[in-house]
Amino acid sequence: MSKQINVALIGNPNTGKTSVFNALTGLNQKVGNYPGITVEKKEGVCKLPRGVKAHIIDLPGTYSLNASSLDESVVIELLLNQNNKDFPDIAVVVTDVENLKRNLLIFTQIKDLQIPTILVINMADRMSYKGISLDIEHLEKELQTKIALVSTRKKQGIDELKQLISNYKDVSVKPCLDIASIDVTYFENLKKTFPNQLMYKLWLVITQDVNFGKVDRNEVDAVADFKTKTNADLKRLQQKETIKRYQFINNVLKVGQTIDVTQAKDLRTKFDRILTHKFWGYIIFFAILLLIFQAIYDWATVPMDFIDASFASLSEWLANLLPDGAFTSLLTEGIIPGLGGIVIFIPQIAFLFLFISILEESGYMSRVVFLMDRVMRRFGLSGKSVVPLISGTACAIPAIMATRNIESWKERLITILVTPFTTCSARLPVYLIIIALVIPEGRFLGLSYQALTLMLLYLIGFGTAVISAYILNKVLQIKSKSFFVVEMPNYKLPLFKNVVLTVVEKTKAFVFGAGKIILAISIVLWFLASYGPGEQFNNAEEIVKTQFASQNLSDEELQNKITSHKLEHSFIGITGRAIEPVIRPLGYDWKIGIAIVSSFAAREVFVGTLATIYSVGSDDEETIKNRMAGEVNPILGGPLFNFASGISLLLFYAFAMQCMSTLAVVKRETNSWKWPSLQLALMSSFAYIVALIAFQLLK
C-alpha cells in the first residue's frame, strides 16, 4: 500500500495558491464544505516521487494566524488540532514574489507551530519585469526551510516542489521567533503552568477571538494558578509580536532580496490610473459589460440551437422506438423536454462564467470592487458589499454566505437583504427565452437589441439592490461602523487551466444543482398534467366530440381540442385555473402561473415547466422556443408571449424572491424568520406591482 501524507496549502489571498493547487492536483480534486460551516473546502490528490501520495488541502486565503473571520479560523483550527484527520504532515506556504515581505508573516507563524513548512515563492516569472533578484541559499538558511521557486504560468518549479514535499522529514521545525521574548515574565509563568505545551500554540489559543470547536481557550482560563492578561494587554502583546516578526523578516530580506526599480518595466501604475479613473474607469467597465453580453448572444446561438433541436429529435426518436404507454409518455413528454429546458442554457452560462473568470484571473475584478466602493458609500454600503453583489451574478446563496467577512452587522444585514436583486444565473434561462421571443433581432450601433435588453436587466437588478440598500440604511436603526481594505493584485494574463476549471466547476454546479430538482419537478408535472379527477378528464373524448358534433372539424383539430380539454381538467389545469385570476392582470395564462409557482423551487425550473406542460399530449416534436412562440392568448387572442406580457414577465423575475434555497440561507445567516419573511413579502409584492403596471401600460 502506498503511503499518503497530508499537505496544507496556506497563504495570503492573491498569491496564486489555487494555481499551485491546480498544478499539483490537476483534475484529481473535489470541492466541499468544512463540517458544520459553509466555508468552501478544496482538496485533491497528488502523486509524489517514490510512490508517495499527497492529500492536498487548499485552505482559505489568510493574512495571518490572528483570525478575524470564519474563513481564517478554519486555518488555525486545522493547524492547532493534531487530532484532526487533515492535520498536515507538512505545510506549504505560497507567497507572491512581489509581496514577499507581507506574505512571510504567516510563514513565520506556521513555522513557530513546529510544523515542517516549505516556502513556495510563486510568480517567479515576474521577477525580471520587477527588477527583483533573490538569494535563495541565504533565504533558506535564515528562514530554516526549503524554498521552491515556482511559476505556475510557465509551468516551472512544480516538480521541484513535489520533490521537496516528498522529503518533508528533512525540513527543519526550528521556530523563527522565540515567542517568550515579547514578555519574558508572562511566558515563564505560562511555561510553569503548562510545561508540556508548545508556547506558541498556547499563545494562539489564548489570543484568538474565534471559537475553535475542539480547541478551547476555556481550558486555559480554567486553570486556577494561572491568570491570563486583559484583552487590551493581549492586543498590545500581539502587536509587539507582529513588530518582532517584521523585524526578523526585514533582516532576512535585507540580504536575501534585491529590488532594482530601474530594471522594472511596470505597466501596472499606468493601467490602474485608467481603469480606476473617476470617469473613464466606469466607462471602461460598462464597455466590458456590453462586450460580454453581446458575446453571450452572438457566440452561444449555434450550440443552443443544436441542443434544442437534439432534444426535440431525441423525444421523437424515443417515441417511435418505445411502445405506447405511461413510461414512454413520461420520457418523451416529461423528462426529456424538462431537462432540455436546462441543458439548452449551458453554452450561455459557460460563456458568462468564462468572462467572469477571465476578469477575476486578470486582476481587473479587484479594480471594479475599488471603483464600486465610491458608489456604494453614498448608499450606505461599503466596498465589501460589492463582492457579494457581484458574486450574486452566479448565485445568491454563496453570495449571501460571502457577507460573513463584513464586520458591521448593519452593512451585512443590508447586503444579505438586497443581494437577491442581483441577476443570478438561474434568472438567465428565463430572461434568454423571453427576450428571444419578444425582443426583435435588430441592432443598434452594432449591438443587438437582445443583448442590450439583457444588460439592462442586469443593471436594473444591481440598481434596485443599491437603491433598496439606501432605503434600508435609512430605515434600519442599527449603529455600526466599518472600514474597507481591498488588495489590488497585479495584472496577469489569465491562466488557461484556471479559467477552464472555474468554468467547468460553475457550469457543473449550475446544471447538476438545479438539474436534479428540474428532473423531479418535470416528473411530478408530467403526472399532474397527464391525469385528472372526475368526468371532465376521464370522458374528455366523448364530451368534446358531443360539443363539436355540429362543426365539421378535421381529425387533427378534434384531437387538439381533446388534448386541450384534458389538460385543462387535469390536476395541473385545475390548480392553474384556480390561481389564474391573480395572474391574469399581468398578462399570463394559467400555464405560466404554474411555471411561476413551480419555479419557486429554483427560477430556472420556469422554462422546463413550460416545456413539459406544452409537450404533454402533443404529437409534434417541436423545440421549446417554437412551442412557446406558438402559444395563443386564450382571452385576448394573438401570441401569448408578446411584448407586453414578455416585459411584464422579465420585470416580475427581476424583482421577485423566487428562490426557496435563498430564503433558507437568509434564515440561517440571520437566525430569524423575520428577515426572509420580510424579504419574500416585499420583493414579491414589488415584483407583482411593477409587472402589473408594465403589462397594463404596454398591452
Place this chain on the structure above:
Amino acid sequence: MNTIVQNILAFSAVGLAVAFLIKKFFWKKSKPKKACGNEDCGCH
C-alpha cells in the same frame, strides 16, 4: 414492454421524484451550533 410494466416504471418514477422533493425542501437539517441573531454577535 407491456402496459403494466410501463405503469409500474412511470409511477415509481413519480414516487421517487416526490420523495426527493420532500427530502430536498422539507427535511429538517440539524441546526448549526451558533449563528448570528438580530444583534452583532461578533462571530465574524
